[in-house]
Amino acid sequence: xxxxxxxxxxxxxxxxxxxxxxxxxxxxxxxxxxxxxxxxxxxxxxxxxxxxxxxxxxxxxxxxxxxxxxxxxxxxxxxxxxxxxxxxxxxxxxxxxxxxxxxxxxxxxxxxxxxxxxxxxxxxxxxxxxxxxxxxxxxxxxxxxxxxxxxxxxxxxxxxxxxxxxxxxxxxxxxxxxxxxxxxxxxxxxxxxxxxxxxxxxxxxxxxxxxxxxxxxxxxxxxxxxxxxxxxxxxxxxxxxxxxxxxxxxxxxxxx
Amino acid sequence: xxxxxxxxxxxxxxxxxxxxxxxxxxxxxxxxxxxxxxxxxxxxxxxxxxxxxxxxxxxxxxxxxxxxxxxxxxxxxxxxxxxxxxxxxxxxxxxxxxxxxxxxxxxxxxxxxxxxxxxxxxxxxxxxxxxxxxxxxxxxxxxxxxxxxxxxxxxxxxxxxxxxxxxxxxxxxxxxxxxxxxxxxxxxxxxxxxxxxxxxxxxxxxxxxxxxxxxxxxxxxxxxxxxxxxxxxxxxxxxxxxxxxxxxxxxxxxxxxxxxxxxxxxxxxxxxxxxxxxxxxxxxxxxxxxxxxxxxxxxxxxxxxxxxxxxxxxxxxxxxxxxxxxxxxxxxxxxxxxxxxxxx
Numbered sequence: 161x162x163x164x165x166x167x168x169x170x171x172x173x174x175x176x177x178x179x180x181x182x183x184x185x186x187x188x189x190x191x192x193x194x195x196x197x198x199x200x201x202x203x204x205x206x207x208x209x210x211x212x213x214x215x216x217x218x219x220x221x222x223x224x225x226x227x228x229x230x231x232x233x234x235x236x237x238x239x240x241x242x243x244x245x246x247x248x249x250x251x252x253x254x255x256x257x258x259x260x261x262x263x264x265x266x267x268x269x270x271x272x273x274x275x276x277x278x279x280x281x282x283x284x285x286x287x288x289x290x291x292x293x294x295x296x297x298x299x300x301x302x303x304x305x306x307x308x309x310x311x312x313x314x315x316x317x318x319x320x321x322x323x324x325x326x327x328x329x330x331x332x333x334x335x336x337x338x339x340x341x342x343x344x345x346x347x348x349x350x351x352x353x354x355x356x357x358x359x360x361x362x363x364x365x366x367x368x369x370x371x372x373x374x375x376x377x378x379x380x381x382x383x384x385x386x387x388x389x390x391x392x393x394x395x396x397x398x399x400x401x402x403x404x405x406x407x408x409x410x411x412x413x414x415x416x
Numbered sequence: 417x418x419x420x421x422x423x424x425x426x427x428x429x430x431x432x433x434x435x436x437x438x439x440x441x442x443x444x445x446x447x448x449x450x451x452x453x454x455x456x457x458x459x460x461x462x463x464x465x466x467x468x469x470x471x472x473x474x475x476x477x478x479x480x481x482x483x484x485x486x487x488x489x490x491x492x493x494x495x496x497x498x499x500x501x502x503x504x505x506x507x508x509x510x511x512x513x514x515x516x517x518x519x520x521x522x523x524x525x526x527x528x529x530x531x532x533x534x535x536x537x538x539x540x541x542x543x544x545x546x547x548x549x550x551x552x553x554x555x556x557x558x559x560x561x562x563x564x565x566x567x568x569x570x571x572x573x574x575x576x577x578x579x580x581x582x583x584x585x586x587x588x589x590x591x592x593x594x595x596x597x598x599x600x601x602x603x604x605x606x607x608x609x610x611x612x613x614x615x616x617x618x619x620x621x622x623x624x625x626x627x628x629x630x631x632x633x634x635x636x637x638x639x640x641x642x643x644x645x646x647x648x649x650x651x652x653x654x655x656x657x658x659x660x661x662x663x664x665x666x667x668x669x670x671x672x673x674x675x676x677x678x679x680x681x682x683x684x685x686x687x688x689x690x691x692x693x694x695x696x697x698x699x700x701x702x703x704x705x706x707x708x709x710x711x712x713x714x715x716x717x718x719x720x721x722x723x724x725x726x727x728x729x730x731x732x733x734x735x736x737x738x739x740x741x742x743x744x745x746x747x748x749x750x751x752x753x754x755x756x757x758x759x760x
Contacts, residue, residue, distance in 0.1 A: 232748075234637075241635075
């Protein structure tokens with residue numbers, strides 16, 4: 161935490177991500193910061209968002225911060241519990257999910273994500289867990305929000321492996337691939353927010369956090385990062401938001 | 417089962433009866449029932465985990481221990497390790513800690529999966545040691561996404577040759593997984609991804625309760641329990657509680673699979689620790705977190721397997737080692753549903 165600021169980078173990311181969610185949206189949520197962001201949205205401007213977990217919990221109201229996407233607290237008090245076949249076929253492929261959250265070990269300027277391997281697939285330097293549900297979330301959710309810390313290790317010119325498709329991958333656009341979901345729209349980092357710019361054809365910086373310089377952003381990104389002509393100054397977390405995060409949503413500081 | 421096995425089964429039945437009576441009832445409605453549980457050990461299905469695994473898992477068998485974070489039968493994985501099986505094909509959406517243990521113990525030559533990690537924590541170090549460039553010993557991987565795995569099981573369950581899905585376009589997954597192909601819809605001309613049916617040799621299903629025939633009921637997160645059971649060549653049902661068939665029949669909507677799919681029934685309380693069973697015990701999250709450090713080095717990993725897998729004759733010995741305090745800490749609090757009217 162910077163001595164001049166009363167919030168951490170994680171808190172800033174959670175607050176910023178929460179603002180991307182609108183009331184009554186159906187959100188496919190993972191654990192960690194996205195989960196905190198969803199709960200914060202529900203406590204503030206989006207009281208009626210519904211959380212859907214890949215494990216089969218629909219309309220979950222977890223009493224404690226889930227430690228895995230299959231936490232028993234997701235079941236207790238949920239609207240419904242369904243099989244994973246239903247989750248993927250009916251909810252995701254069926255087009256019922258408005259928002260999905262993703263992250264990864266690598267991302268490129270089109271929002272393609274790698275969660276599979278670092279290095280060569282057959283002889284990897286690092287074997288990552290793989291897709292899980294990420295690929296289908298990237299294909300089917302109406303829009304995808306990406307939450308990742310900015311670093312030139314993970315924001316790369318080219319992903320070693322594309323696990324989840326972004327706006328353009330393997331030489332074709334989403335439309336050409338026939339993807340029905342909208343794909344990644346926003347990348348929320350710890351230093352800035354990037355938005356996909358149709359005209360430019362890649363993600364560009366549209367919001368810069370307090371005390372962050374453009375030079376700093378460019379140095380921390382592995383591709384030639386473009387800045388929009390008129391980037392906004394990001395709003396800092398309010399006292400109310402920080403109080404909710406610290407005292408109600410993640411008091412044990414599991415993710416913040 | 418041979419006759420000597422039946423004697424063992426009978427002895428196990430005796431210990432079940434003892435453990436059942438000492439278990440606090442999870443269900444208030446059951447307390448109202450006056451008839452004592454009368455179990456029949458000679459039906460041929462009810463057996464110990466040791467017998468169920470010995471009967472169904474040989475070297476080279478394809479094994480699917482079901483459970484998506486919930487209802488993961490660690491007891492079955494431990495027994496496979498103790499029996500020293502080799503060259504298994506280990507199938508699962510999320511091969512997690514128990515598969516990592518089987519890999520580290522040398523039981524597995526191939527993994528078919530969607531996500532190989534420690535859920536909510538990080539890496540599987542045993543898996544990484546047999547898949548990364550810097551290590552010489554390798555296992556084969558065949559990887560999909562979760563949706564792809566679910567689809568393979570659905571095709572298997574429905575006895576179709578493949579299952580179509582809208583997925584994988586613009587990713588590198590199909591280039592490395594020969595079993596992901598495309599198919600053209602005969603009605604719309606649309607190109608879809610397709611994955612082939614999967615028929616695991618053995619599926620282990622853990623559930624909250626079953627009768628001795630394997631009429632199994634589960635609640636909470638289902639994962640791919642139903643699809644995998646119908647896709648399987650053989651199904652082992654493992655239950656926290658062994659109940660009378662009448663109890664199953666009082667709540668038929670909760671039945672996961674009927675007994676005619678099931679070849680073995682094992683009553684194994686706490687069989688999922690450190691995974692969880694809704695209404696019985698919580699996920700042991702401290703275990704999952706500590707697993708990361710514990711398994712980073714092969715030496716400490718080996719110590720764990722020696723003490724908690726090879727060093728335990730069965731699940732009850734394992735839980736005894738874990739201790740009563742842990743069981744008390746993880747035991748689920750009661751939160752009963754209201755039940756419904758099945759009358760007509």
